[in-house]
Amino acid sequence: MSAVSEAAVSRERRRARLRELVAQYAVSSQAELVDLLTDSGHAATQATVSRDLDDLAITKSRGADGRITYALPEMPALAQALRQYVVAIESSGNLAVIRTPPGTAAAVAIAIDGGDVPGVLATLQGDDTVLVVAREPATGRDVADRLEATKTGQAPASDRP
Numbered sequence: 572m573s574a575v576s577e578a579a580v581s582r583e584r585r586r587a588r589l590r591e592l593v594a595q596y597a598v599s600s601q602a603e604l605v606d607l608l609t610d611s612g613h614a615a616t617q618a619t620v621s622r623d624l625d626d627l628a629i630t631k632s633r634g635a636d637g638r639i640t641y642a643l644p645e646m647p648a649l650a651q652a653l654r655q656y657v658v659a660i661e662s663s664g665n666l667a668v669i670r671t672p673p674g675t676a677a678a679v680a681i682a683i684d685g686g687d688v689p690g691v692l693a694t695l696q697g698d699d700t701v702l703v704v705a706r707e708p709a710t711g712r713d714v715a716d717r718l719e720a721t722k723t724g725q726a727p728a729s730d731r732p
Contacts, residue, residue, distance in 0.1 A: 649686035
């Protein structure tokens with residue numbers, strides 16, 4: 572592999588990890604993103620992170636708690652659907668089960684499918700329930716935690732790298 576193609580692969584891996592971090596955590600600064608990327612084995616400078624954020628159309632938005640954090644372009648719709656309709660999220664094995672008010676499960680499933688949520692293989696919805704299948708090696712608990720974090724705008728402390 573040439574040096575140019577190795578650099579391109581490295582950049583794409585870093586950007587994929589950056590998207591995962593923004594989806595998973597309520598990150599409010601580029602310095603925090605640099606630290607999280609470094610902790611996950613992707614060396615990056617603030618200038619590199621700034622360019623990546625711009626190229627990926629990652630912006631800042633205000634959460635329900637008033638904090639301003641980075642958000643993926645599709646995440647606001649997902650977070651809104653989760654906040655508006657989700658009553659409970661449970662897990663078992665490689666499945667996450669989401670309870671909603673009657674008639675709203677389809678809206679939640681569509682938001683998850685369109686939200687490019689890391690670890691999600693597929694969704695299946697009924698009238699008031701969404702079944703989310705986790706893609707290995709993720710578990711149903713991993714997916715449930717990620718969806719709950721997206722809903723609340725916070726990530727579980729135990730989930731940070």
